[in-house]
Amino acid sequence: MTARTESAFLAAAALVAGGGTAVVTVAAGEGVTIDAPIAVLAFLMAFGGVLAAVRVWAPRGTRFLLPPVALLAALGSVEIFRIDRDLGRLQRLWLLVAAGVAVITLGLLRTRGTVVLRRFRYLFLAGALILLLLPLLPSGLPLGGATVNGSRLWVQLEVGRRTLSFQPGEGAKVLLVVFFASYLAERRHALAALPRRLGPVALPEPRQLLPILLAFGLSSGVLVYEGDLGASILLFGVFVVMLYAATERPFYLAAGGALVAGGAWAASRAFGRVAVRVEAWLHPFEHYTGSGYQVAQGVFALGDAGLLGTGLGSGSPYLIPAAATDFVFVAIVEETGLAGGFAVLAAFGFLLTVGVGIALRAGGAFRSLLAMGLSITLALQTVLIVGGVLRLLPLTGVTLPFVSYGGSSLLANFAIVALLEQISHEERA
Template sequence: MAEKTEEPRSFEKTRTSETVLQRITALRAPRKLLGLELSLLLLAIAVGIAAVVIVEFTVVGGPTTTLLAPGILFVAALIGLHITVRRVAPDADPLIIPLAAFLNVIGIAMIYRIDLAEAKTGWAADSTRQLVWSSIALVAAIVVLLVVRNHMKLFRYTYLTGLAAVVLLLLPMLPGIGRTINGARVWIGIGSFSFQPGEIAKILLAIFFAGYLVQSRDSLAMVGKKILGIRFPRARDLGPLLVFWLAAMSVLVFQRDLGTSLLYFGLFLSMLYLATGRAGWVILGVGLFLAGGIIASQTLSYVGVRFTNWLDPFADPQGGSYQMVQGLFGLANGGMTGTGLGQGYPEDTPLATSDYIIPSLGEELGLIGLFVVLAAYLLLIGRGLRIGFAGNDDFGKLLGAGLAFTIALQVFIVVGGVTRVIPLTGLTAPFLAAGGSSLVSNWIIIALLVLLSNSVRNRPKLVIRS
C-alpha cells in the first residue's frame, strides 16, 4: 500500500493526493524559465528603444542622445531587478516583470513623443523624469525583494500596515506639506519635490485587508437573511463595510479625489468578496458607493461638474469638458491602425502624458495598438489572480488577488473615464502615465507578486512511497 508523507500545514486536508500532485505539476516551473524572463525582458527593452527611435526620426528627423543617459540607467535597473529575482525568487513567474516593463517603455516612448512636440528638454521634459522615476521605482522593487523575501512576514504587521495607511492618507491634509494639484489635495510637497502618499497607502491597505479578512473571515461569512435568492449579512456584521465606506467618502469630500476613493473602496469590496464568497457584500457596497456618489454630485460642485461632463461632454466643448472632447477626437482620429508614432496631435489634449495617455496612444497606435496595451494589462492581472488563487496560505491568496485587483481597478477607472463608461476621475494608467508616485507603488506591487509566485512554485512536493 502506498504511504505518503505528511502534507504541509498550508494544504487543505480534504484534498486528495492526486489533485495535489496535479496542481503542483501545473504550477511548478523549472528554473530555466528565468531564461525566458530575461529573453522577454530584453524584447520589451528592444520594443521601447525602437519606439523612441521611430519617434525621433518622425518628429526631429534623426536619432538624438536626449534619453541616452537616463535610458541606460533605466535598463541597468531592469537588469538589476532580474538578477535580484534570480537570487531571491528563482521560481517566480517569468511573465510578470517583462509585462510591466513593456507597459513602462511604451509609456516612456509616448511621453517622449509629446515632449518633442512641446519642445521640452532636460529635467523639464516629462520623459526624462519618467526614466529617472522608473529607475527609482525599480530600485524600490529590488529593496522589497531583498527585505521581505517571505510574504508571511507582512502578516505579522497587519494592523501596523493599516495604521501606516491611515497616516499616509492624512498627510496631504496637514498644513505646510499638503499640496492641491489639479483640484485634488492628495499630494505632499517639500520644496520642489512632491509625492502622492496615497499610492503607497493602497499597497498597505491591500496588506491590511488581507490580514484582517483572514482573521475575521468566519464572522463576516456568518449566515444572514436571504432576499431574492441572495444571502445578505446581518446588521451587526456591517461595521467594517460602513467604516471603509465612510473612509472612501472622506477621501472624496476632503481630498476632492473621486478616483482614489473608488479605488480604495473597490479594493476592499473585491477582497471582502474573495474572503467570504458572499455576493450580498458586493451588492450592499456598490449600492452604498453609488448612493454616496449621487449625493456628492448634487452637493459638491467639483463632483457635479464631472458628472455633467460625463453625461453630455459636448454641452461645453470649449470649457469644462474641453479635455474629454479633445481625448474623444484623438481616439476617433486614430481609427483602427492609428496615425503612426509622431504623426498625430496628442499634445492638443490637456494632461496628455498623465491622465490622458490612453487617448494619446489610441490616436497614434490606433485601436489595434490599444488592444495590445490592454492585452498586456489583462495578462498581468491574470497572472496576479492566478498567483492569488493558487497561494499556499489564505493570507497569500488574498494578498495576491488584492494586488492584482489594485491594478485591474486602476485600469478600469482610467480607461472607463476617458471612454465615458464612467465619470472621469483623474487616476493614472499603471506604468504608462507620467508620475513618480504611481511608478514606485506599482513596481512594488510587481515585486510582491514575484515573491508570492515564487512561494507558490516553490511549494514542497508531495512524496509518495511504494
C-alpha cells in the same frame, strides 16, 4: 517560460523603449539622439535589476509577470517622451527609482516571506491613514500639502531649493491592500456566516457590517477632504471585491454596490465637482469651452487614430490636457491606433490573469487574498481610467498603472510587482 525567454522579452521591451524614442526624435526632425540609447540602458538597468533580485531572492517566482509590465512601461515612457521631452526623461529616472523600490522590497522579504507583513498590519493601516492625511497639511511648511486641479492629493517636500512633489495616496493603496488581506484572512469565516434572514435574503450579524461601513467611511473621507473621486472609488472597490473573494458571499457585492450607488448619487448632489464631472462625461461637447474640453479633445484624438494610428510623433496628443497622465491611453491610441490600444489592454488582461493565477495557487488565505487584492488594484485602476477617457465611465483622475507619467504611481506599482513575485515564489516553498 524559461528564464531565457523572460530575459529575451525584457530585452525586447528595452528595444521598444529605445526604438520608440528614436522614432519620436526622427519624426521631430532631430535624427536619432542620445535619448534612444539612454532609454535602452534605463530599461535594461531597471528590469535587469528587478529580474536579478527575483532570481536571487525569489527564484521560484513567476516568469510571466515582468514582461507585460516592461511592455507597458516601454509604451508609456515612449509616449510620455513624445508629449513632453522633460517628463519623458524624468519618467526614465522614476523607473530606475521604482525598480530600486522593487529590489528593496524583495530583499526585505527574502528570509521571512510575505507572512511577516501580517504582524505589522496595524502599523500598515496607521501608515496608510497618515499617508492619506498628509496632503491636508497646510502648505508652506517644509513638508506641506498642495492642491492641484481642485484635488488635494499632493505633498511637497522642500529639499534645499528644490521641491519634491508626490502623491502619498499611491503608497497608501498598497499598504491598505496588505491590511485588508490580513484582516480578511483572519475574519473571513465570521464574515461569511449569514445567520440572519430578511425574507429570501440572508444577512450577516449587524456588527460584521462594521468593516465595510468603515471602509466606505474612509473612502468618503478621501473624497470629501481631498476631492479625489478616483482614489475613493478605487479603495472602496478593491475592499468590496476582496471581501467577496474572502467570503464568497455575493451579499457583500450587492451591499457595496448599493453603497457606491447611494454615495455617487449623494456626491453628485453635494459636490459641485462631482456633478460637473458627470455632466462633462454625458455632454462634453455642450461644455466645450469649460468642463467638457478635456474629454472632447480626447474624442478628437481618438477620431484621428484609425487602425494603426498617425504614427509615433505624427499625431497631436499634446493638445489634450493631461495627455501624459490621465489621457496617456488616448495619446497612445492616437499615435499607434486601435492596434496600440489593444496591445495595452491585452497586456493588462495578461497581467491580471497572471496575478489571479498567483492568488489561486498561493498557500494560505493571507497570501492568496494579498495577491488577489494587488492584482485587482491594478485591474480596477485600469478600468477606471481607460473607461473614463473612453467615456464609458465619468472621468476620475487615477493613473494608468506603469504607463502614465508619475513617480509615486510607478513606485507603488513596482512594489506591487515585487510583492506578487514574492508570493509566487512562496507558493512552492
